[in-house]
Amino acid sequence: xxxxxxxxxxxxxxxxxxxxxxxxxxxxxxxxxxxxxxxxxxxxxxxxxxxxxxxxxxxxxxxxxxxxxxxxxxxxxxxxxxxxxxxxxxxxxxxxxxxxxxxxxxxxxxxxxxxxxxxxxxxxxxxxxxxxxxxxxxxxxxxxxxxxxxxxxxxxxxxxxxxxxxxxxxxxxxxxxxxxxxxxxxxxxxxxxxxxxxxxxxxxxxxxxxxxxxxxxxxxxxxxxxxxxxxxxxxxxxxxxxxxxxxxxxxxxxxxxxxxxxxxxxxxxxxxxxxx
Amino acid sequence: xxxxxxxxxxxxxxxxxxxxxxxxxxxxxxxxxxxxxxxxxxxxxxxxxxxxxxxxxxxxxxxxxxxxxxxxxxxxxxxxxxxxxxxxxxxxxxxxxxxxxxxxxxxxxxxxxxxxxxxxxxxxxxxxxxxxxxxxxxxxxxxxxxxxxxxxxxxxxxxxxxxxxxxxxxxxxxxxxxxxxxxxxxxxxxxxxxxxxxxxxxxxxxxxxxxxxxxxxxxxxxxxxxxxxxxxxxxxxxxxxxxxxxxxxxxxxxxxxxxxxxxxxxxxxxxxxxxxxxxxxxxxxxxxxxxxxxxxxxxxxxxxxxxxxxxxxxxxxxxxxxx
Numbered sequence: 058x059x060x061x062x063x064x065x066x067x068x069x070x071x072x073x074x075x076x077x078x079x080x081x082x083x084x085x086x087x088x089x090x091x092x093x094x095x096x097x098x099x100x101x102x103x104x105x106x107x108x109x110x111x112x113x114x115x116x117x118x119x120x121x122x123x124x125x126x127x128x129x130x131x132x133x134x135x136x137x138x139x140x141x142x143x144x145x146x147x148x149x150x151x152x153x154x155x156x157x158x159x160x161x162x163x164x165x166x167x168x169x170x171x172x173x174x175x176x177x178x179x180x181x182x183x184x185x186x187x188x189x190x191x192x193x194x195x196x197x198x199x200x201x202x203x204x205x206x207x208x209x210x211x212x213x214x215x216x217x218x219x220x221x222x223x224x225x226x227x228x229x230x231x232x233x234x235x236x237x238x239x240x241x242x243x244x245x246x247x248x249x250x251x252x253x254x255x256x257x258x259x260x261x262x263x264x265x266x267x268x269x270x271x272x273x274x275x276x277x278x279x280x281x282x283x284x285x286x287x288x289x290x291x292x293x294x295x296x297x298x299x300x301x302x303x304x305x306x307x308x309x310x311x312x313x314x315x316x317x318x319x320x321x322x323x324x325x326x327x328x329x330x331x332x333x
Numbered sequence: 334x335x336x337x338x339x340x341x342x343x344x345x346x347x348x349x350x351x352x353x354x355x356x357x358x359x360x361x362x363x364x365x366x367x368x369x370x371x372x373x374x375x376x377x378x379x380x381x382x383x384x385x386x387x388x389x390x391x392x393x394x395x396x397x398x399x400x401x402x403x404x405x406x407x408x409x410x411x412x413x414x415x416x417x418x419x420x421x422x423x424x425x426x427x428x429x430x431x432x433x434x435x436x437x438x439x440x441x442x443x444x445x446x447x448x449x450x451x452x453x454x455x456x457x458x459x460x461x462x463x464x465x466x467x468x469x470x471x472x473x474x475x476x477x478x479x480x481x482x483x484x485x486x487x488x489x490x491x492x493x494x495x496x497x498x499x500x501x502x503x504x505x506x507x508x509x510x511x512x513x514x515x516x517x518x519x520x521x522x523x524x525x526x527x528x529x530x531x532x533x534x535x536x537x538x539x540x541x542x543x544x545x546x547x548x549x550x551x552x553x554x555x556x557x558x559x560x561x562x563x564x565x566x567x568x569x570x571x572x573x574x575x576x577x578x579x580x581x582x583x584x585x586x587x588x589x590x591x592x593x594x595x596x597x598x599x600x601x602x603x604x605x606x607x608x609x610x611x612x613x614x615x616x617x618x619x620x621x622x623x624x625x626x627x628x629x630x631x632x633x634x635x636x637x638x639x640x641x642x643x644x645x646x647x648x649x650x651x652x653x654x655x656x
Contacts, residue, residue, distance in 0.1 A: 148380035183391030
């Protein structure tokens with residue numbers, strides 16, 4: 058090729074910037090729509106005077122439950138992430154480091170993998186029936202349990218990768234020094250897998266926060282999570298576009314915070330799961 | 334990893350000594366075995382119970398329910414045996430057939446598009462040194478956005494009257510299109526939205542894969558005078574094959590679960606043009622309260638997923654693409 062390296066780099070940057078704009082513009086445009094009046098949006102005018110009316114309506118209007126929805130999503134995300142991490146870490150360690158028969162390990166992890174492939178909606182119907190039978194229908198507990206098991210295969214897989222990174226010799230040495238299993242897990246294993254836990258925690262939380270299908274089928278008005286609430290805006294008799302935009306903008310705040318403070322872990326979690 | 338290897342040798346030497354004489358009493362050995370077995374079960378039980386109660390049990394429940402017709406009145410259900418009727422009805426359900434067909438079309442085109450775009454972006458990104466982290470930060474964003482919000486974003490952007498897309502094409506003199514409302518463009522629009530949503534995921538995996546490729550092979554290719562294109566087809570692609578296969582499998586499985594975007598963008602319409610499996614299921618089970626029939630549909634969908642899976646594993650076994 059005859060192009061100079063400098064021109065080549067410029068061309069690559071131009072393409073990458075175009076792609077970045079393609080990613081950013083839709084998001085920015087919708088966040089901006091949250092600051093417009095319905096009339097300004099519908100008229101298609103480019104310039105507008107920002108108003109806070111939509112955010113006010115979404116957050117504080119008597120007819121809106123968005124703050125409740127937000128709290129529900131935070132509770133469900135936090136609790137399901139905690140339970141999922143504890144269960145997955147213990148199980149991953151158990152399967153990798155305790156003397157389980159090989160067939161058992163294969164069946165266990167194999168089932169988790171197969172289960173992960175099922176469309177959640179196919180199981181949601183059965184979850185709905187079971188939760189109803191045990192009197193947990195329309196409770197946050199039901200959503201917490203469903204999200205926990207939904208994310209369990211991914212967490213098992215990821216924590217398996219991180220647990221295997223703990224040197225066996227270190228565990229054996231601790232055993233020799235008389236460490237019991239809880240002490241071993243708490244003092245030796247946990248500090249080593251902490252970064253892995255952070256990566257898994259962020260992904261589990263985000264997936265719980267983002268889930269729509271399962272939350273839709275297991276919740277009612279008072280237990281609805283943020284995505285369910287956003288979908289409601291689109292289903293009103295007259296679509297409340299600007300309020301939907303404001304709600305959408307509010308809903309991506311946690312993801313933005315996590316992206317800024319935890320990008321390293323997000324990348325580690327997403328690539329670890331696939332590349333290793 | 335060198336430090337670990339030397340540590341291994343060191344600790345192995347230390348450990349070898351005390352274990353050789355076998356001086357510990359058999360009573361404490363027994364105690365240890367008991368302890369080990371106890372903790373083995375204790376550590377596994379939370380995950381085991383969760384999976385049994387919320388994956389095995391529901392599946393059994395679905396399977397059992399699929400042989401009944403369930404009718405609801407006043408919040409109470411009554412079951413009547415239906416034999417295989419529910420499964421027979423599946424074959425004649427046009428919505429279900431449209432759902433399968435559209436899901437396959439959606440999955441193939443969306444995943445294909447994402448992988449292509451993701452690969453190009455990852456290649457471009459390895460070509461620059463400055464700003465790579467910033468690009469990565471921006472490209473990751475859509476992965477973290479909830480599917481329903483992606484739906485909301487593009488419902489606004491693709492709106493016939495005021496959407497940004499129609500405003501943009503008006504600038505170059507193209508008449509506005511009813512992207513989501515016309516049967517000709519609805520599925521393509523949904524596919525496009527999914528490509529926007531998940532290209533970043535493919536990009537991220539490909540970037541990680543590209544960055545882990547050994548550099549000496551590229552130097553060898555340079556010395557042999559390979560052109561950029563030859564380098565791509567003879568060096569990069571073959572070495573990236575495992576990553577490409579894994580990404581493909583990951584995305585394909587997720588694409589078959591598609592629900593959120595369709596729910597908000599088109600609701601399966603117009604007609605059945607964007608009807609996908611999960612959405613059909615939602616409609617039959619939850620909107621129409623067809624509990625027995627919906628269960629049969631769930632079982633059928635899960636069964637098809639398993640077939641797809643075994644086919645994928647068989648293909649993987651044949652090509653030996655992944656380690």
